[in-house]
Amino acid sequence: MPFEPYGERAVNTVVALVNSLTPGDDGLPDLDACAELLGEHGWIVDDLTSADLAFLRALRPRLRVAVEGGDEREVVAHLNRLLSECDVLPQLTDHDGGWHFHYARPGATLAQRVFVTSLMALLLVVRDRGSDRLRTCAADGCANVLFDTTKNHSRRFCDARTCANRVHTAAYRRRQRAKAGTPER
Template sequence: MNFGTYAGRALHTAVDLINSDDLSTGEAAATLLRDRGWTVDQPLTPDEVERLRALRPVLRYIFTSSTPHDGVRHLNAVLADMRALPQLTNHDGAWHWHYVQPDADLVDRVTTRCAVALLSVVADAGASRLRTCAADDCTNVFVDLSRNSARRFCDARTCGNRTHAAAYRARRRDNQPQ
């Protein structure tokens, strides 16, 4: 499953924001956004950082809601609150969507693009692709973009390996003669 660069960046931004531990400074927040292709010329203000922190549980809800309908309703309400109005533009050379007015601030742009990206996954591939990590000690979320929709861990190298190693040790321990 592939989302275009523009939508993909917003999707990865949403996951990174939800899973982020360090949004303590304007520079940390700016770095997170820059790493996902956002144009951020200066550190975010304390108010912007607080708004990004507040956005994390708002976006997380679609991953953890009891039904897909609840999660979709929730993000639709976010878009309504933002007065999102999709407009196709090519001001940077490539056609892409804007969901808020050109004078909207960075956090409003992040909010709308992330919400639309998550809703696009539900529309294009189903809510079951929005998952929480299966590792017992991890609360991270991820979007399963695998062909067969079989991904279980936010990161196979850490959470997956740790879980599989623990299961192996438990099996060996259970099979030891008493």
């Protein structure tokens, strides 16, 4: 797959960050929550600061614009605009045994590294797979975004355990009601 080794991880970080902010519910209230979210996606969080937390919290609505679907040119323009705010200095490194790019300037804060790496990963997704690989969940009333990595472009729900089940259960109940002759509401 012609994708950065850490690209998928970075895109999934964006999806998790965006999905942590839903109306009336903020899943990123403090440093512990932030460390957990980033740690789950492979980031070393030893140097996480409250400035990083504030930066990432404020970044979420701006990242959402890039991943909830929409006109591809607008998505790219938005990502390029965000990238122009970053302190970018691409360097090839093999500190962990395999060649990969670091995009943020050496010594950048954790939040800057997450920001820059994520933007580059999102741009590579758009270039290699199309911006519609990132879009909102198909379940009614769910505003979560998802990253579709299926071969046939078939992923519909943000999380198979919750939204997919909810939709399938609703469809099952509709079929049962139809069988029993109960009129659809």
